[in-house]
Structures are given as structure tokens and as C-alpha cells.
Amino acid sequence: MISREVDLAPECESCAALCCVVFAFDKSGSFGIDKAACEVCPNLDEHDRCRIFDKRSELGFGGCVAYDCHGAGQRVTREVFKGKHWRNEPALKERMGEALSIMRRIHELLLLLASARRFPLSIEERQRLDDLEDLLNPEAEWTEKTLQNYPIAEVTGQVNAFLRSLRRHAGPSSTVRT
Ligand code: SF4
Numbered sequence: 176m177i178s179r180e181v182d183l184a185p186e187c188e189s190c191a192a193l194c195c196v197v198f199a200f201d202k203s204g205s206f207g208i209d210k211a212a213c214e215v216c217p218n219l220d221e222h223d224r225c226r227i228f229d230k231r232s233e234l235g236f237g238g239c240v241a242y243d244c245h246g247a248g249q250r251v252t253r254e255v256f257k258g259k260h261w262r263n264e265p266a267l268k269e270r271m272g273e274a275l276s277i278m279r280r281i282h283e284l285l286l287l288l289a290s291a292r293r294f295p296l297s298i299e300e301r302q303r304l305d306d307l308e309d310l311l312n313p314e315a316e317w318t319e320k321t322l323q324n325y326p327i328a329e330v331t332g333q334v335n336a337f338l339r340s341l342r343r344h345a346g347p348s349s350t351v352r353t
Contacts (some may be wrong), residue, residue: 190249193270
């Protein structure tokens with residue numbers, strides 16, 4: 176069981192529109208403009224809504240449609256930054272971006288482990304899965320510091336090794352970059 180309830184689905188209303196601000200885009204088939212990291216996308220309105228939301232693909236922003244933070248955006252906004260907003264403190268953009276990049280990887284790993292839970296696991300495998308979830312979801316709330324110090328590459332390696340060990344259940348397993 177995940178030790179603390181975690182929402183792995185995005186809830187944009189509870190997020191400070193982080194994905195529309197903190198990431199850099201290159202004008203390409205996925206994004207209609209060049210945008211530097213921490214520059215506010217010109218399509219974002221003052222209420223943190225996308226002005227072209229229903230037409231993003233049509234207008235060349237298919238990358239926005241494809242992106243999924245797996246619930247990391249709202250968690251960084253609410254849990255790590257306690258509801259603060261970069262509009263009131265512009266210096267937060269960079270800090271929130273750094274936190275989001277780690278939190279998203281953590282949520283991606285939790286999502287993979289949640290999928291693995293559907294397999295008919297042995298008692299040992301279930302225990303290992305629980306242990307990995309605990310590593311990714313400690314009891315204490317995340318802070319900027321705990322995210323900065325989190326050994327994400329090492330934990331990603333452990334999750335990948337565990338998923339590879341389950342290949343007999345699903346054929347080729349999905350793993351993520353370390
Ligand atoms: S186009 Fe819309 S969804 Fe994409 S980054 Fe800009 S404001 Fe956000």
C-alpha cells in the first residue's frame with residue numbers, strides 16, 4: 176500500500192500552472208513558439224488558464240496536450256510550497272521548477288508501481304513493492320530540501336530492477352530513465 180494517499184492524476188485547478196511557466200520549449204512540431212524556462216507562456220491568462228486550451232493541437236501546441244505531470248504540479252504547489260504562487264514571488268518560478276522536475280519523476284515511478292500491483296505477485300514481491308512505495312512516498316511531507324537531496328537516480332534504478340524482475344507477468348517491462 177502507498178503509505179500516504181497520493182493523487183497521481185493532474186488537478187490543474189490546484190496547481191500554479193507550473194507546466195506553462197517553468198519549462199523551456201523549442202518551436203517545433205510540438206510547440207508553436209520558443210519559450211525560455213521560467214518565462215510565462217503568452218497563452219496563459221491571469222487566472223492561470225490557457226487561452227487556447229481547446230485549440231492547442233490545432234495551433235501547434237500538441238506537446239502541451241501530451242504532457243502529464245501525474246499529479247506532481249498540484250503537489251509541488253500545495254505540499255512543498257504551501258499554496259504560494261510565483262505571481263506573488265517571481266523568484267519562486269525557478270525553485271518550483273526544480274521541485275517539479277524531481278516530483279514528477281517520483282510520481283512517474285509511483286504510477287509504474289501502482290500498475291505492477293495488478294499482477295499476481297508473490298508475498299516477497301508484494302513486500303518489495305511496498306518498500307519501494309514507502310521510499311517514494313515517505314510519511315513526512317516533501318520540502319524543497321528533501322526533494323533536492325532525494326537520490327532519484329538510485330531509487331529509479333531500484334524500481335527498474337524490480338520491474339524487470341516481474342517480466343514473467345507482462346513480457347517486456349516498462350522502465351524509466353535513471
Ligand atoms: S499553450 Fe496553453 S497549455 Fe501550453 S504552455 Fe501555453 S498556456 Fe500552458
